[in-house]
Amino acid sequence: MAKPISISYAGFNRPWAAWIAHQLELLGQPTSMLRWSPEAGRPLTDELAGLLAAPDRILLVLDDWFFGLGPRGEDEWNEALRTIIPQHGHRFAAASVATDMPVAAAALAPVDLRDLGTVEARRRVLTRLGIDPDAPVRPDREPERAPRFPNDPPVVFNTPRRNYRFTGRDDILEQLHGTLSAAGQGARIALSGISGVGKSQIAVEYTHRFGNDYDVVWFVNASYRMTAREQLADLSVRLNLPVGSNIGDRLRRVRDALRSGRPYRRWLVVFDSADEMELIDDIIPEGDGHVLITTRTRDWAVSGGAEEIEVPHFTRAESTAFARRRAPRLTETEADGLAEAVQDLPLVLSQTAAWLDSSTMAPADYIELLREKEPGKFGISIGSDYPMGFLTSWSITLNGMREKTPAAAAMLNLFACFSPDSIPVSRIVERSDQLPSHLAELAGDPISWHSALRRLSESTAVTIDYLTEPSPETEVEKVQMHRLYHRFLRSDLPEDEREAMSATACRILAAADPRRPTDTREWARYAELLPHLEPAGAMESADPAVQELVLHCINYLLQRGEYRAALKMCELTLAPWTIRLEPTHRSMITLVHSHAEALRNLGRYRESEAVGRRLVDVLSPVRDVEDPDLLSARNGLGGALLGLGEYQTAREIFDDVRQKYAGLLGADHPRTMSLRSNLASALALLGRYEDALEIYRVLLVERERRLRTRHHQTMASGTRYAWMLRLLGHYEEAHSRQQRNAALHRQIMGEHNPQTLRAEHNLALCLRRLGKLAEADRAMESVVERFTQVQGPRHPETLMVEADYATFLREHRDLHRARELAESVNRRYEAMLGEQHPYTAGTLGNVGLALWPTGDWQEASEIAELALTRMTAAVGPAHPWTLGCALNAAAARNRLDAPDHAEELSRQTVDTVKEVLGARHPMALSAMMALADDLRSLRRSQEAKKVEREAMQNLSDTLGVDHPHTLASRRRERPYWDFEPQPT
Incomplete structure (x- = not known):
């Protein structure tokens, strides 16, 4: 068996060592990896000789880092190489990617691997080791996990x-x-x-x-x-x-x-x-x-x-090695003293060593200053919650910068008013007309500007990112600043200068405002601006242009469905604006309206109602009844009331506001159309599906004509129209429309936008009603996952889709999971909306349905009766939701051997649902099949046959003979109704 080859490498160039080892192992040559890390203070000759403890041959992977560790000078390297290599040359070989090497390294006869391709680099290494490059290669068991050739970066x-x-x-x-x-x-x-x-x-x-x-x-x-x-x-x-x-x-x-x-x-x-x-x-x-x-x-x-x-602090050996590399003039003792003074914290060590590298101060004097911990000597006054040595070291650096390069210091002060993670230098230069004169002059001179940036970089205050696009000149796109420095600078700035720099930063940001927060093409720009608003003090600004930027950013977040971020930004802005602006100021009204909208979209309806009602109360005494701000405030209040289940009050508000907008702006104005859409939503929640359908139909036609098909409001109308078609039992048409509508949403708004998720949710429900269960299952599961991801587990829309998914799972025999999910949804609705809300009552009914397959009819009946009682109290006896609860309660009565009570409730349900939804609606036909079942239980067979025959004929005519509903009715499966929460 071949003896192993030990590969010694500096950690910096491990990729070369790993690749060489892999090439050797494919040829059956064992290898071991030895990281080259010479101990500080030990003679380099001893460290190099220590490699000889490895068995057989040693391959050194040489690079600049290999020779620089320690740090060690060229003379020391030459001495060590001349001492060790002549005696043990047969043990050593070398491959090099170094740009410069000690003269004595020639004794290693290193092969140069720089700028080579894979084949030639492999040939040179193997030849240097005396291995035939053409020797048979073992099959690579996991070629996809093999080390990549170092000159070929990741894809x-x-x-x-x-x-x-x-x-x-x-x-x-x-x-x-x-x-x-x-x-x-x-x-x-x-x-x-x-x-x-x-x-x-x-x-x-x-x-x-x-x-x-x-x-x-x-x-x-x-x-x-x-x-x-x-x-x-x-x-x-x-x-x-x-x-x-x-x-x-x-x-x-x-x-x-x-x-x-x-x-x-x-x-x-x-x-x-x-x-x-x-x-x-x-x-x-x-x-x-x-x-x-x-x-x-x-x-x-x-x-x-x-x-x-x-991650711990540096070890002392790491600290001294780092300090001596950063400031070569330091002795081992001085580097040790510096490390001790800053407690081996890398950031502070980097900053202090950088200062010493560019200063003529004696290291011992500087270290003594650090130990005194008195930044006040340098005109710095700041809190003490910083790492040891940081305050004094940075105070010295900052004080020196202010004296020697005031332009760089001024630039740093401005940078402190942007987010430290991505200071937009290119935007600052673009908007140099917004800068104070001394900075504008600096920005107008590219050489001086880049010189100041370089000075900041050398002081370790910032790191620089350059534009990656082709450019005739190397341009800085953005810089980053460590958060510790950023916090220090902001705390240290005198109040007047901080206010001036904040105002400058705000003007730069406002000048970059695209002023179109609803335009998806501008969303990337708003995403870029957002992180800078808070550090720039934009929320506290009295500048109308900056206030407009803040409102645009909040609107952008609302449009994108980032409701939590929008709410946080509203809350940050409200406090300073409440002091600065009158409650009736246009910007304040817009902010409060956005605040209420964010709360509403997060399902915090009570809070949204309170905010909206206060705004209406503020405006009502001082504004005309047709004032647009007052109308907008009332409209927002109506939205909160919808969420709270106060559908009739919301409908009255929407209808009144719609009429006033129509008088002011015309019936076909976009704002009037939005009010008509809100009115239709209220009608749908009141169970008036036909009325809602007609409004949505007309709206869809008008929006397609005025706004075009790809506008988000047009697409929303398409979803609502298809939703109503489905609720009215027109499943085929609803599916056809919603399939196209969902695809358009995905293309234009993306798969995680809440509006897209609502569209895909309706598509899943259409698929379910058509009996396309596999597709419905995949679609529903995907929508649940994304709603949870985007909105969180307690958001009303997450609960909405989970409620539907629970009923789907129950139908397809995942009973345990269905019951758990149904109970979870009901608990969360009750916690959010109270037990009297129709959604709490409806999802309680779904929990009862989950008990049907278990045969626990006593508990199922108690739940069904309670759901019916609560739903009747919430929306009245003639609402479709109440009729659905009655359908379930009648079934439970029948199973508990109370067919007379079941028949009485079923007959009432049939009569009412025919009046409300029509005789051929699927719910009416379900109620008739339930009545026939109750009549059979009472042994009134002839009457049962008559009712059943009529229902079956209508089912076949409306849904088709092969529809799942028709087939289930033919099998005489007891009909039931599952509650579907509706979007508000």
């Missing part, structure tokens, strides 16, 4: 630039790699630790050092939900997925592609700065790949969402 590689000053952390990187590899498919690891400990730097280094293990490497800034969603969705383009511009659609396609492993199974997604787990937990991908998270909290580990690796 998709999007990660921050490598930090060539990165030092140490080899142990934690190896632990991370080992843990991910051992965990196998679907591994999630959270790197946790305090701010400034180097979590993000470790994650970036991991993507470069181990990136060749993957086909896709994708880095996501997860500190802000919208940014994280946008950046993960951007992967769709790089994966060549067929998607539109909508973020929800792109996100779903990306997550589906990663889960299925098509087109790539080996992927790594990094979520950086994911300190609030609930913000991004719903977008973490599943599948064969790996997820790496950096976070300041332990939430991911505690919740079981990820395995935790805690």
Whole structure:
């Protein structure tokens, strides 16, 4: 058996070592990997000689990092090589990707692998080791998991630039790699630790050092939900997925592609700065790949969402090595003193070493200043909740910058008024007319501007991202600032300067406002602007243009269905605006209206009603009854009342507001049409399906003519029209229309938009009514999953689709799951809306239905009777929902051997449902079949046959002889009615 070849490499170039090892092992040559990490303070000759403890031959993978660790000078390397290699030359071989090597390295006869292709690089390495490149190769059992050739990057590689000053952390990187590899498919690891400990730097280094293990490497800034969603969705383009511009659609396609492993199974997604787990937990991908998270909290580990690796401070050896690489003039003792003064915290060590590298101050004097911990000496006054040494070190740096490069210091002050994760430098330059004169002059001179940016980068204040698109000049697109620096700067700025810089940042953001928040083509721009509003102080601004931007961003969030984010932004804005603006100011009215809308869309109807009613009360005494603001406020109040089940009051409000809008703007104005749609919704919830159908039909025609078919309001009308057709029993037409409507929604609004989900929900219900059960099951399950992901488990629309899915599961014999889900939905509705709400009553009836297959008719009957009583109280005895509850209660009475009471209720139900919905409606025919069953139980066979014959004929005529409803009736299965909550 061949003796093993030991491959020694610096951690920085592990990809080369792994690839070479794989090539050798395919030829049957055993290998072992030796990470080169010379101990500081030990002679390099001893460290190099230590490699000889390995058996047989040693292949050195040489690169600049290999020679730079320590750090070690060229003279020391030459001495070590000249001492060791001549005596043991037969043991050593070398392959090199170094740009420069000590002179004595020539004795290793290294083969140069730079800029080579796979075949030639393999040939050179094997030849250097005396192995025939043409020797037979063993079959690779897992070729898709083989190390990639280092000169061939992953197919998709999007990660921050490598930090060539990165030092140490080899142990934690190896632990991370080992843990991910051992965990196998679907591994999630959270790197946790305090701010400034180097979590993000470790994650970036991991993507470069181990990136060749993957086909896709994708880095996501997860500190802000919208940014994280946008950046993960951007992967769709790089994966060549067929998607539109909508973020929800792109996100779903990306997550589906990663889960299925098509087109790539080996992927790594990094979520950086994911300190609030609930913000991004719903977008973490599943599948064969790996997820790496950096976070300041332990939430991911505690919740079981990820395995935790805690990131400690540097070891002292890592600290001294890093400090000496960053500031070569430091001696070992000085580097040790510096590390001790800053407690081995990487961020502070980087900043202090950078300052020493560019300063003439004696290191001992600087270290003494750090130990004194008195930043006030440098004109800095700030709180003490920062890491050891940070305050003083940064105070020294900032004070020096203000004295020597005031332009860079001024730029830094402006940057502090943007989000630290992506400071939009290109936008600042574009809007230089909004800058103070000294910064405008700087931005107008590209050389001075880039010089100031470079000065900031050298001080470690910021990192720079350049434009990736082809450009005649290298341009900076954005810069990033560590959050610790960002917080420090904002706290340190004098109030007058902070106000001036905030005003400047706000003007820049307002100038970038597309002013079209409902236009999906502009959503990417709003996603870019949103993270900067809070640090810029936009919510506190008195500038009308900035206030308009804030309102546009809230509207954008509402249009996208990001209701939680919209609510948070409303709440942040309300406090300062309440002080600054009158309650009747137009901007304040719009904000309050948006606040009520966000609450309503989150199912917080009582709060929405309270906000809306206060607005109506404020405006009513001072505005005309036809004032547009008052009408809009009343319309919003009506929406909250719909959610609360006060359908008649809501209908009256909508009808009155509609008439007034028609008088002001005309019947075909878009706002009037919206009121007509609201009126139709109220009518539908009142059980007046025919009236609602006619309004939706006319609206659909008018919107197709005025707004065109692809407008979101036109598509919404299409869904509502098909919904009414289905409720009226016109299943074929409803399905035909909804199939096209849902496809249009997916194409234009994306698969995660709430409006799209409503369209797909109705399509699933159409499929169910047509008996296309497999399609209905897939569609319903998908809609439930996405509604839960988008809206959360307690949102009314999530409960709506779960209620329908529970009844579907019950019909198809997943009884245990159906009952659990039905009971869960009912409990959540009761907690949200109270036990007297019609949705609570209706879903209680569904719980009773789940007991039918178990034979527990006593409990089923008690539940059915209670549901009937509550529904009658909620919506009246003639509402279709009440009639449906009566259908179920009659069935339970029959099964409890009370056929006379069952027959009485069934006969009343038949008469009422024929009057309300018509004699040929499916519910009327179900009621007739139920009545026939009760008559048979009473041995009134002739009467039963007559009723049954009429019902069967109408079922065959309306639904068809092979429809599931018709077939079930022919088998004399007892009809039932399951409650479907309706969208409000």
